[in-house]
Amino acid sequence: xxxxxxxxGWKFRQPxxxxxxxxxxxxxxxxxxxxxxxxxSGLAWRSAALGWSDFxxxxxxxxxxxxxxxxxxxxLIAAAINVVFGTLVAWILVRYRFPGRRxxxxxxxxxxxxxxxxxxxxxxxxxxxxxxxxxxxxALGIKVAYTPLGIVIALVFIGLPFVVRTVQPIMEEIDxxxxxxxxxxxxxxxxxxxxVLFPGLAPxxxxxxxxxxxxxxxxxxSVIFIAGNLPKVSEIAPLLIIIRLEEYNYAAATAIAAVxxxxxxxxxxxINLLQSWSRKxxx
Amino acid sequence: MADPSIQTYAxxxxxxxxxxxxxxxxxxxxxxxxxxxxxxxLVLPLIIVFQQAFAxxxxxxxxxxxxxxxxxxxxxxxxxxxxxxxxxxVYGVAAAWAIAKFEFKGKAFLTTLIDLPFSVSPVISGLVxxxxxxxxxxxxxxxxxxxxxxxxxxxxxxLATVFVxxxxxxxxxxxxxxxxxxGDEEAALSLGANGWQTFWYVTLPNIKWGLLYGVLLCNAxxxxxxxxxxxxxxxxxxxxxTMPLHIEILYNEYNAAAAFAVASLLAGxxxxxxxxxxxxxxxxxxxxxxxxxx
Numbered sequence: 024x025x026x027x028x029x030x031x032g033w034k035f036r037q038p039x040x041x042x043x044x045x046x047x048x049x050x051x052x053x054x055x056x057x058x059x060x061x062x063x064s065g066l067a068w069r070s071a072a073l074g075w076s077d078f079x080x081x082x083x084x085x086x087x088x089x090x091x092x093x094x095x096x097x098x099l100i101a102a103a104i105n106v107v108f109g110t111l112v113a114w115i116l117v118r119y120r121f122p123g124r125r126x127x128x129x130x131x132x133x134x135x136x137x138x139x140x141x142x143x144x145x146x147x148x149x150x151x152x153x154x155x156x157x158x159x160x161x162a163l164g165i166k167v168a169y170t171p172l173g174i175v176i177a178l179v180f181i182g183l184p185f186v187v188r189t190v191q192p193i194m195e196e197i198d199x200x201x202x203x204x205x206x207x208x209x210x211x212x213x214x215x216x217x218x219v220l221f222p223g224l225a226p227x228x229x230x231x232x233x234x235x236x237x238x239x240x241x242x243x244x245s246v247i248f249i250a251g252n253l254p255k256v257s258e259i260a261p262l263l264i265i266i267r268l269e270e271y272n273y274a275a276a277t278a279i280a281a282v283x284x285x286x287x288x289x290x291x292x293x294i295n296l297l298q299s300w301s302r303k304x305x306x
Numbered sequence: 307m308a309d310p311s312i313q314t315y316a317x318x319x320x321x322x323x324x325x326x327x328x329x330x331x332x333x334x335x336x337x338x339x340x341x342x343x344x345x346x347x348l349v350l351p352l353i354i355v356f357q358q359a360f361a362x363x364x365x366x367x368x369x370x371x372x373x374x375x376x377x378x379x380x381x382x383x384x385x386x387x388x389x390x391x392x393x394x395x396v397y398g399v400a401a402a403w404a405i406a407k408f409e410f411k412g413k414a415f416l417t418t419l420i421d422l423p424f425s426v427s428p429v430i431s432g433l434v435x436x437x438x439x440x441x442x443x444x445x446x447x448x449x450x451x452x453x454x455x456x457x458x459x460x461x462x463x464x465l466a467t468v469f470v471x472x473x474x475x476x477x478x479x480x481x482x483x484x485x486x487x488x489g490d491e492e493a494a495l496s497l498g499a500n501g502w503q504t505f506w507y508v509t510l511p512n513i514k515w516g517l518l519y520g521v522l523l524c525n526a527x528x529x530x531x532x533x534x535x536x537x538x539x540x541x542x543x544x545x546x547x548t549m550p551l552h553i554e555i556l557y558n559e560y561n562a563a564a565a566f567a568v569a570s571l572l573a574g575x576x577x578x579x580x581x582x583x584x585x586x587x588x589x590x591x592x593x594x595x596x597x598x599x600x
Contacts (some may be wrong), residue, residue: 025385026475032357034410034411035410036409036410036411037386037408037409037410039407039408040490040492040495040496041407041408041411041488041491041492041495041504041546042407042495042500042501043404043501043505044404044407044410045408046400047399047400047401047402047403047404048400048410049406050396050397050400051397051400051401051404051405051416052416054397055401055416055419055420058468058469058472059419059422059423059469059472060419061357061438062434062435062438062469063422063426063434063436064359064437065434065437066433066434066437067415069437090317107361108339108340108343110394111307111336111339111340112340112343112344114336115336116341117335119333119337120329121337125584125588126481128584129580129581129583129584130344130348130349130580131344131351132346132583133576133578133580134350134396134527135469135523135578136523136526136530136575136577136579136583137351137352137530137572137573137576138529138530138531138550138569138572139428139530139533139547139550140530140532140550140551140554140569140572141349141355141530141550141552141553141569141573141576142567143353144355144553144565144566145351145354145358145569146351148358148562149350149354150567155350155354156350167410178370179347179352180347180348183347183348184563188337190319199326203326206326208498212327212328212329212332215326237425239427239457240427241425241427241428241429241430242426242427242428243419243427243429243469243532243533243536244428244532244533244536244550245393248554248557256432261427261428261429261430261533262429264429264430265429267539268433268436268537271442273436273437273440273442276433277433277437279381279431280427280429280430281428284426284427284430287425287426287427288425290425291418291421291422291425295418
């Protein structure tokens with residue numbers, strides 16, 4: 024982007040010969056307002072109308088706190104797992120050449136394309152106590168489905184492409200000469216990776232982590248089948264919102280949603296700052 | 307950026323690059339770990355969908371699909387996507403035109419707002435419409451008095467779907483059109499084309515593959531959305547159940563064969579989406595912008 028030339032006085036827009044500015048911006052703003060901004064501010068207004076003491080009472084309710092803890096905790100673990108394996112998958116796709124690489128590359132986007140309900144019942148069938156993977160795991164004494172571990176599994180599935188697709192393009196841009204320089208200066212391969220390559224990838228890895236985490240916190244469809252949904256054990260916050268709605272307890276549903284939304288927007292802000300920081304640093 | 311006209315030296319031989327790659331043993335270990343991970347987390351769930359769908363034979367598969375409620379769910383899913391995707395397509399083109407072709411105050415903020423739905427939990431995307439149109443809302447009594455059904459009916463499902471698929475087309479087109487600049491349009495205008503002609507004959511051909519890419523992803527999400535739609539649909543069998551919601555009902559009724567039969571259709575859609583997406587990336591990669599930036 025070229026910086027706008029300094030101009031005397033405040034101008035809403037730079038002059039241009041291209042037509043359609045008013046029409047397209049006007050339509051975009053109206054549509055954005057109707058579909059996104061009014062409904063979201065409705066939520067903010069309704070939770071503000073609750074009053075502080077009611078709001079606090081709902082949020083500090085034992086079951087609510089547990090649900091939030093489970094949602095954020097499992098999303099955190101799943102995002103951490105995805106950082107490790109997502110970075111590994113990106114590395115293999117960028118650096119190694121092997122038959123079927125294109126297919127694997129395309130498959131990484133499967134969690135984006137596969138409806139969450141389908142992923143949910145498939146993972147549940149796999150990890151159920153009598154399932155293909157659940158049975159051997161059960162023999163080892165590990166129960167996956169209908170426990171918080173099941174939630175983590177579902178969120179690993181959902182979050183994987185976020186890490187791979189954030190890290191992969193940055194890896195592709197790494198100049199091999201940097202590694203060659205490190206090697207000629209006597210660095211071992213391990214030192215080159217940890218001291219030379221990793222610092223360059225760190226912003227992308229952190230961004231991928233944040234994206235996977237943010238998605239995991241709000242995830243519903245893939246989780247509810249495998250979670251078992253036991254209150255205070257494996258009940259996620261989005262499910263608690265739905266339960267409160269079905270009880271016609273709009274106040275509680277609104278308050279939980281407002282907390283989740285506030286945290287999600289804070290995360291969005293952090294992600295944006297991270298991305299502009301890494302762009303500035305690494306072009 | 308390096309000057310493309312300057313030829314770089316030929317890549318060094320295998321021996322010379324040994325210092326900048328892992329030992330064969332390390333490579334083998336890394337690849338095995340990655341393949342196992344992908345196998346367990348991506349391939350196996352996909353296989354299990356089709357295996358379960360056909361576990362009781364082709365006859366059961368076809369008869370579970372040829373069920374009145376299932377067919378109604380398929381029709382509703384197609385209808386919802388047929389409304390939501392074009393709406394977001396028109397919006398995406400309009401927003402990209404305004405943002406990419408002009409410089410104005412608040413542009414960066416507007417671009418951030420477009421991505422907002424991606425950071426909202428699907429359940430909350432549905433909840434906001436319940437709060438807006440539900441019986442307890444300000445609009446609720448008026449809607450009821452006038453016989454307008456939004457919640458637990460098709461309009462609510464469409465709205466929730468539009469909300470969650472809102473950014474897909476716009477976020478694909480904005481970087482693409484920014485990259486292309488305004489030179490082509492300015493040339494067309496100076497040669498006497500009017501605004502619409504410029505859009506149809508100059509801009510649209512330039513962005514068609516990016517547009518298709520965005521529509522593809524938008525459609526996949528629209529047909530597969532579960533959380534948001536689940537909140538507003540009311541789960542009326544054969545009336546307001548989309549395919550993902552119908553899968554949930556069948557699964558909870560322990561009718562796994564039927565649930566996976568419907569799921570196999572959506573999994574098929576996901577595979578077709580991935581194949582088309584990959585073809586677009588391979589053939590028109592240069593004409594797509596944020597092909598990697600989710």
